[in-house]
Amino acid sequence: MAAQGEFFAGISKIQYVPSAAAGDVMCFKHYNAEEVLMGRKMEAWLRFSVCYWHSFCGTGADPFGFPTLQRPWNEGTPMESAKKRLGAAFEFFTKLGVKYYTFHDRDMAPEGPTLEETNRNLDEMTDLALQLQCQTGVKVLWVTCNLFAHPRYMNGAATNPDCHVLAYAGAQVKKGLDVAKKLGADNFVFWGGREGFLSTHNTDVAAELKHMANFFRMAVDYKEKIGLKCQFLIEPKPKEPCKHQYDYDAMSVIGFLKHYGLENHFKLNIEPNHTTLAGHCYEHDIVLASAFGMLGSVDSNTGSPDLGWDTDQFPMDIRNTTMVMKTIVEQGGLQPGGLNFDAKVRRESTDLEDLFIAHIGAMDAFARGLRNAVRIIEEGLLARMVKERYSSFSDGIGRKVEEGTASLEEMETFIKQNGEPKVTSGKQEKYESIFNHYI
Template identity: 50%
Template structure:
């Protein structure tokens, strides 16, 4: 990707390929930490981080919110005098998207079906639109070298999904959702997508008075099983991902957090094919930290990919801001590195520039900041794991389980009566400090170097 992709028109004139210039640079359109080819351990930064740009927030979101319309006017959405149509505008949008991907220098992108192609109530028209746009995307992938990290279907925006998609009490809606997932899976395979995501945007309930929760959850499991089987039948060999979220738009969503989804997958025998796509802002909305939900997923062997964003502690909703908190990115990369990486998943920026950010340059600045934040998080996390006493301290804290009776306990060789006898003969246990402050100071020491 040495030369940025430019279609029939350049949508970001005056902005070239974003370079790495290091900490000494004051150029806002340059990376200070993200050097794609820099080796961290046995992989380059690009191989560790596997960045992807999200089609929806970056090219479909004009800054609208519940209190007002959009503030940004995209040139790819402007009326096209001679041949103005939703499809023509979608063609312009895909050129703008691939120009942005290549100028930013990301290896991947991801999309919902109706981000890329115009929606239609008629299934045949919807399918025709999507197939047309997938053919264009395939050409642009070949020309640019950018790949598809994952595809998905939007099963939450259309009014038909007001009561859910796979969990809808109306079977006709469930069938319509399946038609979209089938097409989105077909598109993902055609474009060489490495993963496929399910986000249950309205899979949940607003009131238990009118909800049969067990039946809806069984339907969701059946739907996911059928989707898995269809994908495998057409040659999709990648990972299926579920993205947890606790609420919003529903009062309670069935994919509440990592622990909830892990239990659901294990119960229904889906854990061999499905993993989790963890979003930072969703984790914090569920009352956890980003690192916590990542760790729970990883401990179950189910951490597959990451939506890289953040929320705002003063807002009680999903603000989808670009990640800039270095403590969050270090914590995230500690989990990722301990499990050996994310591939075939990656870090996709499910984030949007602020409503008040209306310049084309702002989209570049937001992604540059997020990429630099995770690059620095990667550097610090790797240093903590390989050059500091961090992991040794953690291991020493559990040393009593490495030999003797503690090891026998872990190996299931003791009975409860044995524990009683040991406690009776040992007296009061000594206090052993957790030394949390020591870890925090060490993190700062490496972060501020």
């Protein structure tokens, strides 16, 4: 196991220095973990998590270029590098000062030629991870299973037309749930990387959706059987790698869950980069999921909409982080979910310190967003304006509509008595100007 300081020598624990100059990027200028806002510490509102796959397994490779990130922990046999990687990760977590991390099963340990060997590798690595968790106090925000990278899953996992493949995915998830319990994970995420279709000509959509629902029921049953106390999350994405993925966006997933009677067992893990891929604005799926009481966690990243693909960049836009944190604070927080940095440094950012700089900048961006959101909520101007805009539903016929007791006959009677409605301005520019006041 790597010793503390071996991989990030010369970098000490990141400090909060609000007076730091613009060029000082190895300290927090805005994120103050102990600062209390609306009765809760900043670290409790934000619950930051570092993802294993991008930060420690990433190589900088993309569809057009070879790896550019030569990491010292990726040397040796697969299990040797896995152990080095684990040591580097926990050194990073503790120096950055985050309390949580996330991983896929195949990030933590290499796959072997058989399921039995694969599981032994995972057992060995998670034994080491548990030791480091106990030593450092860092916890698992969520675990997930990689059901998309191996060639066996090229036609999907839970939606595969071959039940043999679906069975393998089930065996893998069973082990993943065992690992989640072992490590005390707060959540378990399902991301359907290959759950969709490339062509409707060879796809039975109804059968695949039913099989996926039944797969989720098996996971729910096993979770209850082993006494796993964690939240199940589904992560929407509209495309990539499939032409169309069944978990297209928040509303698609919510509709799926309600159709199959699974809505009480799952919430959503929203990734804004996926939201923009679906053609929505950055905060769209976060707001929609929260409105239905289904927002469980956030993969805190961003993308470049002009590129049109999933770039997984670190979130640095204060307007975006303010909108996200406003929704989170209004729903009372994300616990047991959090803000997981499902983001990777650019393939051109090759220095080890760039990994720290990226996370520090994103954490500061969310700290600023949190402070902005708290001011907006505490001052209440926007909320009062919205309330006034919908005030016609507070009494009379509007109250009956609100309560679901109105009829079309009553609508007709009301119009005959009151005539043509007076159209009122939506005042969009006023709302936007007021919002900008807080940024």
